[in-house]
Amino acid sequence: MSLGLIIECIVAVLLVITIGYCWTLNRRLSRLRSDEESLRATISELITATEIAERAILGLKSTAGNADRTLGARLGEAEAVSRKLTDQLGAGEDVLDRIGGVADRALADRDTRVAAPAAHTAPASRTYETAAEGLAAGIIADQEFAQPVEPRSAPAPKAPARSVTRDIREAANESAARLERFRRQAQDRVA
Numbered sequence: 001m002s003l004g005l006i007i008e009c010i011v012a013v014l015l016v017i018t019i020g021y022c023w024t025l026n027r028r029l030s031r032l033r034s035d036e037e038s039l040r041a042t043i044s045e046l047i048t049a050t051e052i053a054e055r056a057i058l059g060l061k062s063t064a065g066n067a068d069r070t071l072g073a074r075l076g077e078a079e080a081v082s083r084k085l086t087d088q089l090g091a092g093e094d095v096l097d098r099i100g101g102v103a104d105r106a107l108a109d110r111d112t113r114v115a116a117p118a119a120h121t122a123p124a125s126r127t128y129e130t131a132a133e134g135l136a137a138g139i140i141a142d143q144e145f146a147q148p149v150e151p152r153s154a155p156a157p158k159a160p161a162r163s164v165t166r167d168i169r170e171a172a173n174e175s176a177a178r179l180e181r182f183r184r185q186a187q188d189r190v191a
Helices: 003-115 128-146 159-190
Strands: none
Touching: 003 159
């Protein structure tokens, strides 16, 4: 064998190895290109999902802002109603105290009428309050003479009316406290 033939055989073997390597490299490059296309598709989907999420976040912020404004307005209205209820409860308690006082005086007047009916004379000028007392005492006395009832030793207690007032006041205070807690929770959620 001649040296030229040996060199040509070596070159042929190297060419076959080179062709095999190029074929393997071509397969790897084609796989890389197909992976690149799928990666581009994935990136495109990711960008689309990000845009949708950004729009959803903007919508949520808008909704949260509207809810915050609505909640603030409703809390303001509720606080105003709570203040109004507190004022009305105070006025109601005053009215109950007045009615209780009138009832006590009417009962005392009735007791004096029953004890000494001839000794009682009406004053010349009566105010509306004393007229109401006299009217209430007269009605009570008429009812007692029509239907005999065991005599009462003391005037009617004012405790039930005051306990009702106290219960209403406690309920109003409790609702105001709940309203305040709700308002704080709403502010904490918004913050």
